[in-house]
Amino acid sequence: MFDNLGKSLSNLIRRIVTGTAIDKKSVEEILKDLKIILLQSDVDTKLAEELVSKIRKKCLEEKIPAGLTLREHVLKVIYEELVKLLGEKPSTLIGKKKIMLVGLFGTAKTTTCAKLARYFQKQGLKPALICADYHRPAATTQLLQLSQQINAPVHIGKDPYSAVKDGLERFKSYDVVIIDTAGRNALDTALANEMKRLAEIAKPDEVLLTIPADIGKVAGPQANEFNKLVGITGVIVTKMDGTAKGGGALSSCSVTGAKVKFIGTGEKIEDLEVYDPERFVSRLLGLGDLRTLLEKAKEAEIKPEMAEKIVEGRFTLQDFYDQIEALGKMGPLQSIASMVPGFGMMKLPEDVMEKQEEKLKHFKFILQSMTREEKENPDIISASRIKRIARGSGRPEHEVRELLNQYEKMRKILKSFGRTGLERGGLKQLIKQFGFKL
Ligand SMILES: Nc1nc2c(ncn2[C@@H]2O[C@H](COP(=O)(O)OP(=O)(O)OP(=O)(O)O)[C@@H](O)[C@H]2O)c(=O)[nH]1
Ligand SMILES: [Mg+2]
Incomplete structure (x- = not known):
């Protein structure tokens, strides 16, 4: 079961995630393959056909919800329809004598x-x-x-x-x-x-x-x-x-x-x-826990007020800190990564993940050692202030500089997205900024 159906489905999902472009034609191809996989798994022909046409309708005829790309939408719809096909929420037997x-x-x-x-x-x-x-x-x-x-x-x-x-x-x-x-x-x-x-x-x-x-x-x-x-x-x-x-x-x-x-x-x-x-x-799709991810990503999403600030170039180190905090709340990067469609499958070397996590932690210490004024207006941070911040946070000076560089780079990148770009995937871009490829 997990060897056969699971492998075919997760290969299909991998194709969706890593395929160069997702358009009407590729969605049709995906649906054709999905149907074959379902029939091989002995899903009733009528059921399989109904499922495929429902997915087709949602992906190609209806409007894609704001904030999702066609690729993400296709993944989400396939996931949701398969869940519906395969039954109801679990019920426990605890308490039964x-x-x-x-x-x-x-x-x-x-x-x-x-x-x-x-x-x-x-x-x-x-x-x-x-x-x-x-x-x-x-x-x-x-x-x-x-x-x-x-x-x-x-x-x-x-x-x-x-x-x-x-x-x-x-x-x-x-x-x-x-x-x-x-x-x-x-x-x-x-x-x-x-x-x-x-x-x-x-x-x-x-x-x-x-x-x-x-x-x-x-x-x-x-x-x-x-x-x-x-x-x-x-x-x-x-x-x-x-x-x-x-x-x-x-x-x-x-x-x-x-x-x-x-x-x-x-x-x-x-x-x-x-x-x-x-x-x-x-698990069949090789997606990790997509539902949890969607919920958590929503919590950590860049808010419209923040998008406004970024577009107007008012994104401060404090905001940067808040974003790191939001990422932190989502749990260890490794588990976030395993929840991101396609990401878990790419098998990044583990130490890359750990290093990024360490770095985020250090950045947090450094930010905590800055004054409010410095965080609101990082331009005032001089060499002597860098020295003080480094001492206060117990981190080396070059790391303080690295953080300031990262922030500056991010401010520029974020600004170049424009508002819609941000609302469409601020979090992902943020993760990308830390050197991950999505
Ligand atoms: N591969 C696999 N084999 C299983 C699984 N569960 C049980 N078996 C095997 O299936 C065979 C039959 O299991 P039983 O539990 O004896 O089945 P039963 O329904 O009680 O059989 P009867 O009492 O003769 O009607 C045994 O060899 C089990 O080891 C499973 O999840 N996977
Ligand atoms: Mg028996």
């Missing part, structure tokens, strides 16, 4: 029971397990072995019904009880009846259906069928690591209204993730 897992043969029910127990342990809760599978001879041993790995107790009985009844009684004091049930080849009456009877006894807060990702777009209809017969509250899409069809499984669940709560990403007990479409898509 009884959870029953159901599903067909070999869909990873038993493994997922142990993974879930581990997940709750990590939240500081005490989980216990009940084996309600007496069809497959090795089922009890398998659950026992898994539970030993995580130190969680298992209740084993003689038949599924008494096991659930006794197990619930025994684990009354536990925070969560997870019930593993038997699989079948198909959702036949025998399985449906057993599920129903078990549900009557257990009265579970959640009935979760395990669906392996490799069944692709059949996932949604299968969830529907289970829901009609036994009633499910959510889906866990398992084995996402072994197939390229995960996108199809997730989108198909989303369109049929089945809520995906977790995804299984490997055979190990730790390989379970709460499903969050926004984070999932960001």
Whole structure:
């Protein structure tokens, strides 16, 4: 999944970010490739077509929002539409006491029971397990072995019904009880009846259906069928690591209204993730956390008053300081960079980042050692003042000069952008000014 779909999508995004010019023709090409990628991931043809035409409309027919270039807009729209395609916001299972897992043969029910127990342990809760599978001879041993790995107790009985009844009684004091049930080849009456009877006894807060990702777009209809017969509250899409069809499984669940709560990403007990479409898509696209970046960038954006000052040449060292502060609030440069579309992929040497960060910190010390007057009107800073500032900040004189040079350079560059240029990407230009290439 992450190898296939993720790689194709992040390559596509890399093309958008690094392509020389983004125009109508290249957007069409991008959309054509996006559709191919979605179909390869077993996303339903109609869904894929709808998604592509929605993106086309937003990018080519509607007005681009102020402050965004076509390139940024295309990225943003692709991201948002993929998130919509792949489901709803995550919902937590914390606080749920009884959870029953159901599903067909070999869909990873038993493994997922142990993974879930581990997940709750990590939240500081005490989980216990009940084996309600007496069809497959090795089922009890398998659950026992898994539970030993995580130190969680298992209740084993003689038949599924008494096991659930006794197990619930025994684990009354536990925070969560997870019930593993038997699989079948198909959702036949025998399985449906057993599920129903078990549900009557257990009265579970959640009935979760395990669906392996490799069944692709059949996932949604299968969830529907289970829901009609036994009633499910959510889906866990398992084995996402072994197939390229995960996108199809997730989108198909989303369109049929089945809520995906977790995804299984490997055979190990730790390989379970709460499903969050926004984070999932960001990762698929190789974008880092785009949503957080957009929010933070907004906070650090050059304000219109500031743009005014800059255009009129009244951008002072104090303003420069405020901008450095704003950058600082966004977190370490490395993490800002990983959130900027395309930037995280360029793999700058780590020490470049660290050096820039160090430099910003030193500049801050130097600025703190200046008087208000000096910051408002840096032209008055003479050689003797430089000496004093250097002493006050504990930084060498040449660094004070470097800061003044940087400021002067920036003042010139910013002035040359003009107001619209600034409003369109002041922050980016600022980062660029510090030697980064966006
Ligand atoms: N690659 C991969 N394999 C997994 C994952 N989860 C479980 N498996 C493997 O899938 C196989 C079946 O898992 P089980 O947990 O036994 O499935 P089940 O639904 O309980 O099977 P039955 O009880 O026989 O119906 C095992 O070999 C697991 O190790 C996953 O996320 N990724
Ligand atoms: Mg099993």
